[in-house]
Amino acid sequence: MEDEPPPQGVSAKALEATLLSALKMLDVGKWPIFSLCSPEHIKLIRQACVFGSAGNEVLYATENDEVFVLGMNCSGCLGTGDMQSTIIPRRLDSLCGKKIACLSYGSGPHVVLATEEGEVYTWGHNAYSQLGNGTTNHGSIPCQVSTNLVNKKVIEVACGSHHSMVLTSDGEVYTWGYNNSGQVGSGSTANQTIPRRVTGCLQNKIVVNIACGQMCSMAVVENGEVYVWGYNGNGQLGLGSSGNQPTPCRIAALQGIRVQRVACGYAHTLVLTDEGQIYAWGANSYGQLGTGNKSNQSYPTTVVVDKDRVVEIAACHSAHTSAAKTQSGQVYMWGQCRGQSVAIPHLTHFTCTDDVFACFATPAVMWRLLSVEPDDHLTVAQSLKKEFDNPETADLKFLVDGKYIHVHKVLLKIRCEHFRSVLNNDDEIIEMSAFSYPVYRAFLEYLYTDNIRLPPEDAIGLLDLATLYRENRLKKLCQQTIKQSICEENAIALLSAAVKYEAQDLEEFCFRFCINHLTVVTQTQGFADMDHDLLKNFISKASRVGAFRN
Template sequence: MAESSSTSRLSLVTRHEASTISHMTDLSRWSIFSILEPDVLTSIKKVCVFGSSGNEAIFLTDDDDVYAIGSNCSSCLGLGDTHSSFTPRKIEGLCKKKVVDIAFGSGPHVLAVTENGDVYSWGHNGYCQLGNGGSNQGFQPAIVNTNLQGKKVFHVACGSHHSMALTSEGEIYAWGQNNCGQVGTGTTTNQPTPRKITAVIGCRTVVAISCGQTSSMALMDNGELYGWGYNGNGQLGLGNNVNQPNPCKVAGALSGLIISQVVSGYAHTMALSDEGVLYSWGANSYGQLGTSSKANQVYPTKVERTERFVEIAASHYTHISAAMSQTGKVYMWGQCRGQSVTSPMLTRFNCVDDVFATFSAPPISWRTYSVEHVSGSRIAQNICKAFDDPVTADLKFVVEDREIHVHKSILKIRCEYFRSMFQSCWEEDGKDTIEITQYPYSVYRAFLQYLYTDQVDLVPEEAIGLLDLANAYCEPILKNYCEQIIKQGITVKDVAMLYAAAIKFEAKVLEEFCFRFALNHMTAVTQTEAFTKLDECVVKEFIRKAALAGAFKY
C-alpha cells in the first residue's frame, strides 16, 4: 500500500478564525478596557489591543460598529486625527463593514479585513507597510486595492513594519519593509504594494500565516511549514542564522509531521502538530521556547510535556508564550511581567488570551479576540449549584450503584427526551429513583451536569460515550461539544475506532476529521489494533475515500 504524496495529503488545519477555542475572558484584565462603562463592555464582540504600552485598542460591537480608544500614536486608531482619548470614538470608515480580523505592526500600523474579503490599512507607513504604493502616514482606513482587487482575504498578519494577507484560495500577499527578506520577494528591497509570494511554494495552498518582528512563516495544507526573512536568532528553524529572502522549508524534528498551527513571537517561533506536540525555536533569552533553558535553538525543539496541547499563542510584540492543554489548562512561559519563566507554568486562566492581558509586556492581544459574554445572573449561578444537590432534588438517577440528584423541572426544560419521559403516560413520571444501565456513571453524570451548566467536563477517552448518549437523546449541541473534545484527543492509536464511532453516531464533522487525520498518518494507522477491528464495510469505504484523496498515487 503506497502512502500518499506530500502534495496530495490534506492537513487538519481549519481556516483562521478569530477564536479557535471558545472560552470566556474578562475584558477588564486589559487595563485599557477597565474604564469602560458596563453597558459598553457587554456590547463588545471582538477586540484588538496593541501599542508599545498596550495603550491602544479597537473593538467591534454587536451592532457592527467599530470603536477606537487610546493614545493614537501615528494615527493608528484610524480616526482621521492624532487626538488621544479614553472615550471610545467610532472609526466611521469601518462601521457596518463586518470586520472579521485585525492585525497590527510596531509603528504601529493596522490592517483590518471585512467579511467580504477587503483589506483596509492605516497608521505608520514609513516602510510602505500600508500597501498603498507610498510612504505617507494613513490617518483613516483606506482599502488596499493593488493586486488584491478581486481577491477574498480572510486573515492578515503584521511584523514590525511588514504586512501579509492570506486569501481564501490559499495565496499569500506581502508588502512593506523588506530589509531582511521578510516580504519573500527574493530581494531586500521594500515592497510598496501587495505582491504574491510564489518563490519555492509556487501555487501550493497556504492555510495559515504568522509574522515575527522581521520574519514570516506560512503553513501549507499538507502540514508543512516554511519560513523566510530575518534569521539571526534561528527563528526560521533552518539550522543556521542566515537570513532568507525566499521561503525555506522547516525540516529537522518537523520532518514527517503534520503541523496544525504556527505562531510567531518577537524573535521565536512555535508550531503545534496535529497530535498535540509542541515545538519551538529561535531566540530564548527569556525562556520563551519553554525548553527549561535560555539557549537559542536554530532547529525545532520539542517542548517536553505530558499533556497534549490544543492551542498555542505568541505575538511579535512580546517575548511571552502560552498554550492550552486538551483538558483546558492554560500554561505560560517566557518574559512574564519582567520575570523569565523557562518552562510552561500552569496558570489559573481559562484562555490563553488572559495570559497576554495580564502577564505580557506590553499587555496586547495576540489575535483578534472574539468575546464570549456569559451573564453573571444569580439565576444561572444558582442552577449550576443545584446540580446533584440532594436537599433540593426531587429525583435521583442510580448509575453503577452511585446516585446523581436532579430536578425534574430543569430536565424537562432543558431536554426534549426528559420532557417526553416525565409525562403521565410514562412509567418514569411517578418515580423518584430511576436506574440507568446503558451508560457508565461518568458519562451520564457529565450529561446531566451539562443540562445544568452548558459545559462538558469529560476527557476525550470518555467523550465517545457521551456522543452516543447525545445521539440517542437527540441533543445536537451536546453532540457538537463531544466532537470537539474527541478531536482534541485523537491519536494514531485510536483514530480508526473513533472514525467508526463517528459513522455509527452520524457525526459527520468528526467523521471527516478522523478520516483526514488517518490519511495523514496512513501507514501507522493501518498497523493499529483498532484498524484491524474495523467492520469490513467501513474499511472498504475508507479505502475508497482514501483513493479519491490521492492516497495511492505514486
Template sequence: MVDVGKWPLFTLLGAQEVSRIRQACVFGTSANEAIYITQDDEVFVFGLNCSNCLGTGDSQSTMVPKKLDFLRGKKVVSLSYGSGPHVLLATEGGELFAWGHNGYSQLGNGTTNQGVSPILVSNNLQNKKITQVACGSHHSLALTHDGEVFAWGYNNCGQVGSGATANQPTPRRVTNCLQGKVVMGIACGQTSSMAVLDNGEVFGWGYNGNGQLGVGNNGNQLIPCRLAALQGLCVLQIASGYAHSLALTDEGLLYAWGANTYGQLGTGNKSNQLSPVHIMAEKERGEGEWPAVGSKRTRENTEEAWHRETDRIVEIAACHSTHTSACKTQSGQVYMWGQCRGQSIVLPHLTHFSCTDDVFACFATPSVMWRLLSMEHDDFLTVAQSLRKEFDSPETADLKFSLDGKYIHVHKAVLKIRCEHFRSMFQSHWTEDMKEVIEIDQFSYPVYRSFLEFLYTDNVDLPPEDAIGLLDLATSYCENRLKRLCQHIIKRGITVENAFSLLSAAVRYDAEDLEEFCFKFCVNHLTEVTQTAAFWQIDGNMLKEFICRASRCGAFKN
C-alpha cells in the same frame, strides 16, 4: 469570560460602555492604543495615537473613544498591528483596511504617506476575499479565502518573500514554494513571516538571525522555505513572538524554535534553537530542570497538570512585540513562559488564569493583546449573567411594580431569594402575594427600579442625589449592603452644592459614617457651603445643631 478591564486602558471606560464591547485589541509600542467593536458593529478607538494609528483623521491623542464611521456596520474577522504602529483590519465581506505608520509602504497603497484614516487596500487584491491579516514590525501579510498569501512593506531581510530585499509598496502574492498550495494560517515575527498549509506543512521566510524560521540555520530566507524538521507532523496553528516561533500539531504537541534569551521557547535553558524542539511535558524532564520560579507547591501543581496524558494542548499564543509565550490545555490549564514581568521563566509555568489573553494583560511587556479579543467565546451565560439579562423582562416576568405610571417587570421567586422584605411579603397572609401588579407610592420610579435592579445585578448606578432616596429605601427594607453601596456613591459624588443636602439625608436615615463624612466636608468647605441654596433651605433645628457641632470643632475661631 475575558475581562477587558485587566488592560489599564479599558479602566477609563464606564461599565455601560464596556458591556457593549464585542471585540477589542490593545496595541502600540507601550500598549497605549486600543480599538474595540461594539455589539452594533460600531468601531471605536482611543489612546495615544502614535503615527496616526487610531485612524481618526488627525494626530491627536484621545482618552474619549472616537468612532470610525468609515468602518460602521462592517463585521471585523481579523485584525493585526505593527510596531510603527500600523493597523490592518479584515471584514466579513473580505475587504482589507489599513491605517497608521507607512514609512515602508506597509499600508499597501503604493506610497509612504501616513494613513490618518482607514484606507481600502485594493491594489492587486481585486476580487480577493481577505480572511486573515498579520503584521510584523513594518511589513504586512494577508491571507485570502482561496489560501493565497499576499505580502508588502519593509523587506530588508526578505520578509515579503519576493526573492529580493527591496521594499514592496503594494500587496504582492507570495509564490515560489507556496505556488499551488493552500495556506490556512499566517503569522509574523518582527521581521519574519510564517505560513501553515492545509496539509499541516509550515513555511518561513525573512530574517533568521536567531533561527526563528526553524530551517536549521540562521541565514535569512528571501523566499518561503519549508521546515523539514516538522516532516511527518500535521501543524494546526502557528504563532510568532518577537524572534521566536511556536507550532501546535493535531495531536496537541507543542514545538518551539528561534530566540531564547528570556526562556521563551520553554526548553529549560536560554539557548537559541535553529530547528523546532518538542516542548516536553514536565514528567519527561529530570528533577533538576524545574522552573526557578514558584514554590515546591507550584512545582507539584505544574507536574500534576502536565502528568494528565489526555490533557493535550489546544491553543498557543505569542505576539511579535513581546518575548512571552503561553498555551492552554484541553482541561483549561493555562501556562506561560519567557519574559514575564521582567523575569525569565524558562519552562512552562502553571498560572491561575483561564485564558491565554490574561497572560499578556498581566505579564507581557508591553501588555498588548496577542490577538483580536472576542467577548463571544460561546453562548453560555452564568447564573449571574442570566439574572442580569432577565431583569425587567416582560416575556419571563410574573409580577409588575407600578410607579409613576410606569411598570417594572420582575420575578417573584428571585425577589424572595434575594430580599427578606419580599420573602415576608409573599406569604399567603399578605394581600400582595395574590396580586399581579403592586402599586408603590412611597418611593420614586428611578429609586425603586435601581433597588430591584440591584437584586438582579449586585450593582447600583445612580447619581448621589437619587442615591439618597435609595438609602432611605435600603434603611426601610433593612438592606445593609445596599445601604453601604449608597453611602459609597454619595461619598464619591459629594460637592459644595449638594453637601448640605447629603448631610441632612445622612442624619435623616441614621447613616452615621456618611453623616460624619458629609459633616467634615461641610466644615472643610464652610464658606462655600454656607452660600448654597441647600444650606439656607435647611430645617432650623438642623441648622442650629450643625452650627453648634461646627463650633465645637473650631470652625469659627479667628
C-alpha cells in the same frame, strides 16, 4: 543577542443568567487603558484589541457594530484623521457597520483589519509602505487596500514590525511593506509598496494559517507543512541555520509532523501539531522556548506542557512571551514575565491565554482580536439548540439505559435520513439498546447543534453509530474528537477502530502516531493483541515509509 523592539513614544436558572451575563460583556478590565471608559460603555463592547509600543492604544467594536478608538495615537494609528491623543473614546465612522473579522498591528504602529466580507483596511505608520497603498505617507484614516485583492476574500491578517501579510479564502498569501531581510518573500530585499502574492514553494499550495515575527513570515499549508521566510539571525525560521531566507522554504525538520497552527513572538516561533504537541525554536534569552535554558535553537524543539494535550498556542511579535492552553483548560506561560525569565512552562491561575499577555507580557498588548458574540437575540440555530431534551415541547422520547431523551420528530426527520424512514407519527417512546446513553444522547444533540459533546473515549461508539446511519459529517467530527485522546497505550485500538469503520482520516492519523512513537507502541499490550491481518498490513505499510530503516 536578539534585537529589542524599537522604542515608541445557586439555582440552575441563576447560574444560567450569570453565564449569559458573562458572555454579554468582554472581560477587558485587566488592560489599564480601559479604565478610561465608563462601566456602561464597557458593557457594550463585543470586540477589542489593545496594541501599540506600550499598550497605549485600543480599538473596539460595540454590540451595534460601532467602532471606537482610544489612546496615544502614535503615527495616526487610531485612524481618527489626525495625530491627537484622546482619553475619550472617538468613533471611527468609516468602519461603523462593518463587522470586523480579524485585526493585526505592527510596531510603528500600523493596523491591518479585515471585515467579515473579506475587505482589508489599513492605517497608521507607513514609512516602509506597510499600508499597501503604494506610498510611504502615513495614513491617518482607514483606507481599503484593493490592489491585487479585488475579488479576493481575506480571512486572516498578520503584521510584523513594518510588513503586512493576508490570507485569502482560496488559500493564497499576499504580502507588502518592509523587506530588508526578505520578509515579504519576493526573492529580493526591496520594499514592496502594494500587495503581491507570495509564490515560489507556495505557488500550488493551499495555505490555512499565517503569522509574522518582527521581521519574518510563516505559513501553514493544508497538509500540515510549514513554510518560512525572512530574517533568521536568531534561528527563528527553524531551518538549522541563521541565514536570511528571501523566499518561502519548507521546514524539513518537521517532516512527518502535521502542524495545525503557528504563532510568532518577537524572534521565536511556536507551532501546534495535530497531536496536541508544541515545537519551538528561535531566540531564547528569556526562556521563551520553554526548554529550561536560555540558548537559542535553530531547529524545532519539543516543548513539554504537563501531560495534557495542548489546544491553543499564543505569542505576539512585540513580546518575548509564550502561552498555551490545554484540553482540560489549564493555561501555561513561559518566557518574559514582567521583566523576569521563566524558562519552562509555568501553570497559571488564568482560564485564557489572553490574560497571560495582559498581566505578564511587556508590553501588555493583545495577541489577537478579542471577540464575543451577543446573546440577547437567539438565531434559529440557537433556538433549536435550546430545545434539545426539553420535555415541555418534545413529542418523542428515547429510552436508553433507563433514561429518557426528549426530542422532536419533525427535526429528526429533517436532519437525519435514518429517522425519515423509521419514525412513525404515532411513536411516543422508542427504546434503544444498541448504543449507550452517552453515545445516543450525543448523536441526538448533534442533530440539534451540529456539534458533538462527549469524551473522546466514548466517540468510538458514536463513530460506530455514524457509520451505521451513514452520517458522513458526524463521522468526520467523531474522528476529530477521537484524535484528541490518542496515546501510546490506545493507539493500536484506535487504529483498529478506524480500519473497522472505514474512517480513513483517523486511520492515517493513528498510523502516523504509531510510526512517530514506534518503540513505545510496539511494547504495549494492544500491539501484542493486534489482529493478525491488521498487524500484517501495519508492518507492510510501516516498511514502505521507512520505519524500520537503520
